[in-house]
Amino acid sequence: MNYNDTLDVYLFLQTCHQSCESISSNTFDIYSFLQTVGIIAAFILSLVAFFKSGKGVKINASQQIAQYHRELWLEYCRNEKLSRIFKKQTGVFELIVVTEQEKQFTNLVFIHMGESFSATKKRFTYKIDGLDDDIADFLSYPIPQKVWQEYSPYYDKSFVKYVNKIIAKRDLKK
Numbered sequence: 001m002n003y004n005d006t007l008d009v010y011l012f013l014q015t016c017h018q019s020c021e022s023i024s025s026n027t028f029d030i031y032s033f034l035q036t037v038g039i040i041a042a043f044i045l046s047l048v049a050f051f052k053s054g055k056g057v058k059i060n061a062s063q064q065i066a067q068y069h070r071e072l073w074l075e076y077c078r079n080e081k082l083s084r085i086f087k088k089q090t091g092v093f094e095l096i097v098v099t100e101q102e103k104q105f106t107n108l109v110f111i112h113m114g115e116s117f118s119a120t121k122k123r124f125t126y127k128i129d130g131l132d133d134d135i136a137d138f139l140s141y142p143i144p145q146k147v148w149q150e151y152s153p154y155y156d157k158s159f160v161k162y163v164n165k166i167i168a169k170r171d172l173k174k
Helices: 003-078 080-086 100-121 131-138 141-156 157-173
Strands: none
Touching: 003 080, 003 100, 080 100, 080 141, 100 131, 100 141, 100 157, 131 157, 141 157
């Protein structure tokens, strides 16, 4: 083998080496690019899933509130002993006697309203249209008023404040 042949082989190997480095460098850039695209795509998909699951949670919470509402009022319809709750009674307010069943049912209504208020406030469910009117209407009857006066200190403070604002607004309209 002569000098020129050796030089040709050397130049050939050097060119091959440079080509391999170039390919390796470009391959690394392509892999790096693809990896970055994959990370961004995964992040976007995670965001979409998060927002969709938020909607699902709100829908589920709304359905549960509706279910509890239905069960509560079915109990009222089935139990004749609760019929006095929605009667405008005449006489002295202080002398109205509330039965144990009336207290229990009325408390369940307030707990249901409080949980609905809390779920709406924390954005676990959609805004409940007419909640203020429901509360004001319910508290326009003497038995719920008496139960509220007796048990409101035991309810969530922000719910009590909310209901008391509704009562104050109602009293201003009188």
